[in-house]
Amino acid sequence: MKLFDFHTHWLSAPPGEAIVCLPRHVVEAPEEFLPQPGALYSVGVHPWWTADDCERLLVGAEVLCRHRQVVAIGEVGFDRLRGSLERQVDVFRKHAEWAEELRKPLTIHCVRAFDVLLRLRAELRPTVRWTVHGFRGKASLACQLLEADFDLSFGPLFNAEALKKVPEGRFHVETDDSGLSIEEVWRRVALAKNQR
Numbered sequence: 001m002k003l004f005d006f007h008t009h010w011l012s013a014p015p016g017e018a019i020v021c022l023p024r025h026v027v028e029a030p031e032e033f034l035p036q037p038g039a040l041y042s043v044g045v046h047p048w049w050t051a052d053d054c055e056r057l058l059v060g061a062e063v064l065c066r067h068r069q070v071v072a073i074g075e076v077g078f079d080r081l082r083g084s085l086e087r088q089v090d091v092f093r094k095h096a097e098w099a100e101e102l103r104k105p106l107t108i109h110c111v112r113a114f115d116v117l118l119r120l121r122a123e124l125r126p127t128v129r130w131t132v133h134g135f136r137g138k139a140s141l142a143c144q145l146l147e148a149d150f151d152l153s154f155g156p157l158f159n160a161e162a163l164k165k166v167p168e169g170r171f172h173v174e175t176d177d178s179g180l181s182i183e184e185v186w187r188r189v190a191l192a193k194n195q196r
């Protein structure tokens with residue numbers, strides 16, 4: 001069985017075996033999107049990109065998220081350490097709307113803003129899956145997010161106790177921008193899961 005990569009920035013990941021997050025220059029100029037046959041993509045305005053004026057990126061993301069090969073919306077979300085949280089919330093709301101309209105899941109980047117994320121979830125009551133990607137939080141936060149019906153995705157670095165809390169079917173594995181192979185990340189995850 002091929003190991004699926006839930007979230008990667010590696011554009012030449014084997015088609016169909018990964019969800020490739022489109023880079024900024026493509027979101028800025030959707031005509032540069034050259035989908036590979038059979039490949040799966042996600043598109044969103046990353047919270048770091050909201051530090052500058054991101055109108056053009058929003059227009060691009062809205063066009064691209066409708067593409068048949070774009071199977072997830074994101075990454076989008078919050079980073080309290082970079083840029084304006086207020087603007088990130090506005091951008092997030094737009095993506096959450098597209099996700100509902102298009103029935104596509106949302107992939108979320110969240111740094112030190114889980115209170116904001118949980119509040120938005122309670123307010124918006126999404127019907128599509130919302131997944132926090134690159135989750136590195138503790139077990140208590142994992143439990144809180146699972147309770148609120150989030151899925152979690154784990155990259156090369158994670159808290160092993162948190163990972164053990166996530167039931168089958170609620171977690172994903174990803175390479176993100178690590179440069180590691182998905183086999184290596186799955187190996188680390190499996191090792192941690194099986195450790196007592």
Ligand SMILES: [Zn+2]
Binds near residue numbers: 176
């Ligand atoms: Zn990423």
